[in-house]
Structures are given as structure tokens and as C-alpha cells.
Amino acid sequence: MRPLRSLRTKLTFLFFAMTLAAVGVIYVYVTPRLESSLREQKLESLQGDAERWSPGIARAVEENASGRQLDRAVRRAADRTNSRVTLLVVSRGTLGLKTLPVSDSTGEVEIPDLQFGLATDSARARSTLTGGESGSEGPLGQAAVPVVNRDGDVTHVLVYSAPLSDVTANVSLIREQILIAGLLALGLSLVAGLLVSTPLTRRVQELEHGAERVAAGDFTTRFPTQHLDELGQLARALDDMQTQLAELDSARKRFIATASHELRTPIFSLAGFLELLEDEDLDDETRRHFIGQVREQVARLGQLSTSLLDLSRLEAGSLELRPEDTDVGVLARAVATEFEPALQGSESHLTLRLDGEPIEAVCDPERVAQVLRILIDNAIVHTPEGTDLVVSAGRRDGRVRLAVRDDGPGIRRDALGRIFEPFFTGNDVSGSGLGLAIARELAERMNGRLAVESIPGRTTFSLELPA
Ligand SMILES: Nc1ncnc2c1ncn2[C@@H]1O[C@H](COP(=O)(O)OP(=O)(O)OP(=O)(O)O)[C@@H](O)[C@H]1O
Numbered sequence: 001m002r003p004l005r006s007l008r009t010k011l012t013f014l015f016f017a018m019t020l021a022a023v024g025v026i027y028v029y030v031t032p033r034l035e036s037s038l039r040e041q042k043l044e045s046l047q048g049d050a051e052r053w054s055p056g057i058a059r060a061v062e063e064n065a066s067g068r069q070l071d072r073a074v075r076r077a078a079d080r081t082n083s084r085v086t087l088l089v090v091s092r093g094t095l096g097l098k099t100l101p102v103s104d105s106t107g108e109v110e111i112p113d114l115q116f117g118l119a120t121d122s123a124r125a126r127s128t129l130t131g132g133e134s135g136s137e138g139p140l141g142q143a144a145v146p147v148v149n150r151d152g153d154v155t156h157v158l159v160y161s162a163p164l165s166d167v168t169a170n171v172s173l174i175r176e177q178i179l180i181a182g183l184l185a186l187g188l189s190l191v192a193g194l195l196v197s198t199p200l201t202r203r204v205q206e207l208e209h210g211a212e213r214v215a216a217g218d219f220t221t222r223f224p225t226q227h228l229d230e231l232g233q234l235a236r237a238l239d240d241m242q243t244q245l246a247e248l249d250s251a252r253k254r255f256i257a258t259a260s261h262e263l264r265t266p267i268f269s270l271a272g273f274l275e276l277l278e279d280e281d282l283d284d285e286t287r288r289h290f291i292g293q294v295r296e297q298v299a300r301l302g303q304l305s306t307s308l309l310d311l312s313r314l315e316a317g318s319l320e321l322r323p324e325d326t327d328v329g330v331l332a333r334a335v336a337t338e339f340e341p342a343l344q345g346s347e348s349h350l351t352l353r354l355d356g357e358p359i360e361a362v363c364d365p366e367r368v369a370q371v372l373r374i375l376i377d378n379a380i381v382h383t384p385e386g387t388d389l390v391v392s393a394g395r396r397d398g399r400v401r402l403a404v405r406d407d408g409p410g411i412r413r414d415a416l417g418r419i420f421e422p423f424f425t426g427n428d429v430s431g432s433g434l435g436l437a438i439a440r441e442l443a444e445r446m447n448g449r450l451a452v453e454s455i456p457g458r459t460t461f462s463l464e465l466p467a
């Protein structure tokens with residue numbers, strides 16, 4: 001896989017990008033806000049100071065105090081508020097309202113670098129204002145308080161100025177710290193991304209390699225299932241899948257081995273009889289006997305290949321069902337009749353019991369008949385001569401039930417669980433062991449159920465179908 005596409009790169013990049021975004025947001029969004037709120041705070045405190053110290057100076061102005069007294073009052077206010085205080089006189093000329101500094105806490109009256117625009121605004125608005133302007137030593141925060149005389153005219157304005165450079169310095173210090181912390185966080189995010197993603201990718205790779213080994217046919221592979229997270233769950237699912245694949249694989253191998261063995265036996269026997277038949281000195285009686293044997297083996301081969309084909313079609317799901325309205329009672333009677341010739345010479349009796357007529361169901365009559373034939377055939381072949389059997393059909397709990405019961409000695413307990421496996425035979429007669437496997441597959445394909453109950457003297461196979 002290309003390194004850029006790997007999970008590790010993506011996860012590490014994700015960690016990095018998230019940290020970068022967080023640092024970026026703090027830098028771009030938070031710091032400007034911090035700067036403006038610090039500035040506002042400073043102006044507010046300046047305004048508070050101005051409002052507190054201005055009434056004293058205003059009183060001095062009101063009482064026509066001398067220039068020196070005013071200077072003193074202004075300086076005192078400046079000392080207390082830790083700012084520069086300027087007293088400006090307001091004059092109204094033809095060009096409008098103008099302000100002119102008359103006293104300043106620095107002792108200067110000629111102040112070339114400051115315009116005091118805020119003072120003019122405050123005189124015009126007749127209220128305290130805050131703002132700022134740039135002085136020779138950088139930006140200044142200002143608060144302007146109008147001084148009103150008895151007649152209600154604004155005669156003077158007091159301006160309190162304090163440098164904002166400390167705010168700017170603080171903010172740039174914070175910016176710097178954010179940058180350093182951001183770089184550290186980015187470095188840490190890279191390390192954390194690698195620490196988290198490396199074991200994850202390693203585990204994914206382990207699963208991938210395991211799956212590749214299973215795909216190549218190695219069913220001894222085990223997946224690491226000790227983790228409880230999603231990858232652990234995936235590993236458990238893969239492990240279950242591989243166990244099932246291994247079982248399927250061994251079942252398939254067993255099936256092929258048994259099927260080829262089953263096919264080989266009649267073929268060998270055919271070859272043997274053909275060789276014997278080549279003998280020209282054979283008398284007619286023996287020749288007829290051998291030909292009879294050949295016919296039997298050919299019939300067995302034919303039967304076996306049909307059964308194998310049926311079973312493989314059923315397992316592959318390609319066997320097509322043709323459901324139609326069927327009277328299951330009539331069907332059971334017809335199948336039972338097919339066995340009359342076989343039973344005629346023997347002492348066994350077949351009884352048919354139909355529980356009411358008609359017994360209707362929607363099913364594939366050919367396939368139901370096939371199951372019934374397999375069951376009746378077994379009840380005749382696998383029981384001693386003279387065993388009676390009963391074929392019955394009826395309804396139970398809204399389903400149709402067909403049953404074949406015999407009075408034979410029954411199926412051994414240890415064999416009972418295995419009779420539906422392909423090629424399983426009770427070894428008493430030479431069947432291929434495919435009948436019940438096919439019958440059960442057919443029943444399941446028809447959404448039905450094939451069950452067995454067996455005790456000595458009574459064995460019942462029942463097929464239940466949806467009505
Ligand atoms: N009614 C029964 N009574 C006693 N044993 C039975 C009965 N039906 C089936 N079995 C046992 O179950 C085994 C499996 O039956 P199944 O029909 O699958 O194979 P088979 O009859 O041996 O061969 P096939 O039907 O393929 O020719 C039989 O070999 C037999 O031992």
C-alpha cells in the first residue's frame with residue numbers, strides 16, 4: 001500500500017490537523033478579542049479615575065483659581081491616576097468649537113504630538129467619552145470629562161491619557177506563548193498520532209495477513225481475539241469464519257473421498273464381471289447370472305449418480321421447486337401404491353391413514369413424493385421381513401404432516417444423530433447413505449422439517465410442511 005494512503009498516515013495527519021486547527025483558532029480568533037477587551041478594560045479604568053478626580057479640578061476652575069493652583073490640582077490628579085492629565089479651555093469661534101491646552105501634568109502647554117480630538121467631541125457631546133490617539137511614544141488611551149459652569153456651558157475639558165503600549169506588549173507576549181505552545185502541541189500530536197495508529201495498523205495488518213493465509217487454504221491460522229474493541233470483534237468474526245471454512249473444507253474433502261469410493265466400488269465390480277463374461281467357456285446359466293449382476297451394478301451406479309446430482313444441486317441452491325396446489329392425501333396414496341409390487345411377495349403390510357380429505361397444501365408434488373419414497377424405501381429396506389408400516393397424512397397446528405412409521409427394531413441411539421449425514425449407513429444393507437440427506441435438504445428447501453423418533457418397535461419419520 002502507498003504510505004500516503006495508509007491508516008497510520010491518515011490517523012497521524014488527523015491528529016496533526018486537529019491540533020493545528022485548535023491552535024489556529026486560538027491565534028486568529030482569541031488573541032484579537034483578548035487585545036480589544038484588555039484595551040476596553042484599560043479605558044474603563046481610565047474613565048473611572050477621570051470621573052473620580054475631575055470634580056476637584058472643576059471646582060478650582062469654577063472658583064477662578066490661579067494658573068499655578070490649577071497646575072497643582074492637575075498634577076495631583078495625574079499622580080493619583082498614574083496618567084497624564086491635560087486641562088483644555090473651550091472656545092467658540094466662527095469656525096466652531098475649539099479646545100486649547102491650558103495646563104498639563106507634564107508642565108508643557110505646547111503639546112505638538114497630540115490633537116485632543118476627543119476633548120472637542122466631549123465638549124460637543126457634553127459628556128464623558130473614552131477613545132484614543134497616537135502619541136510620539138505609541139498609542140494612547142484617553143478619557144475626556146467636560147467641565148460645566150453654573151450657566152450650563154462647557155468651559156473646559158479634562159483629558160486623561162495613558163499609554164496602551166503595555167496592552168500591546170502583553171498581547172504580543174501571549175501570542176508568542178501561544179505559538180510556542182502550539183508548536184509543542186503539534187509535535188506532541190505527531191507523536192500521539194503515531195503511538196495510537198502504529199499498534200492499530202499493526203493489528204489490521206495481522207488480520208489482513210491471516211485472511212490471506214486462510215484464502216490460500218491454510219485453515220490452521222488463528223486470529224488475535226484477545227482485544228475487546230471493534231478490531232477484536234472483527235478478529236473473532238474472522239476466527240469463527242475460518243473455523244467454519246475449515247469444517248466445510250474437511251466436509252467437502254470427506255464428501256469427495258466417500259463419493260469417489262462409492263462410485264469406484266460398483267465400477268470395479270462391473271470391470272470384474274465384464275472380465276468374467278469374456279470367458280468363452282461360460283455356460284448360459286452363469287452368463288445370465290453375471291449379466292444380472294452387471295445390470296444391478298449399473299442400476300446402482302445410475303441411482304448413485306442421480307442422488308449425488310440431487311444433493312449437489314440442493315446444496316448449491318440451484319434445484320428449482322415448482323409449488324402448486326396439491327392434495328397431499330392423494331399424493332401419499334399414489335406413492336404408497338408404487339410400493340405394492342415390492343411388498344406383494346413379502347409378509348409386510350403397508351397401511352395408509354388419511355386424516356380427512358382433501359389435505360391441501362401449496363408444495364412441489366414431485367419433491368414431496370421423492371421424500372416419501374425415500375422414507376418408505378427405508379422402512380422396507382432397513383427392517384426385517386414381515387415388518388408392518390403405516391403411511392399417514394393429516395393436518396396439525398396449521399401445518400401439513402406426512403409420516404412413515406414402522407414396527408421394526410428401530411435405529412440405534414448413537415446412529416440416530418447421524419442418519420441425515422450424507423453417506424452415513426447403518427451398515428446392514430448396501431445403501432449409499434444419501435437418501436435421508438437428500439430428504440432433509442428437500443424438506444428445508446420447502447420450508448418444512450423432517451424429524452425422526454425411534455424406539456425399538458416403533459420408528460417414525462415425519463415431514464411437516466407449511467400448508
Ligand atoms: N426406518 C428405518 N429403520 C431403521 N433404520 C433406518 C430407517 N431409516 C433409515 N435408517 C438408517 O439410516 C441410514 C441412512 O439412511 P439413508 O436412507 O440415508 O441411506 P441408505 O438407506 O442406507 O442408502 P440410500 O437410501 O442412499 O440407498 C440407513 O443406512 C439405516 O441404517
Ligand SMILES: [Mg+2]
Nearest residue numbers: 378431435436
Ligand atoms: Mg435409504
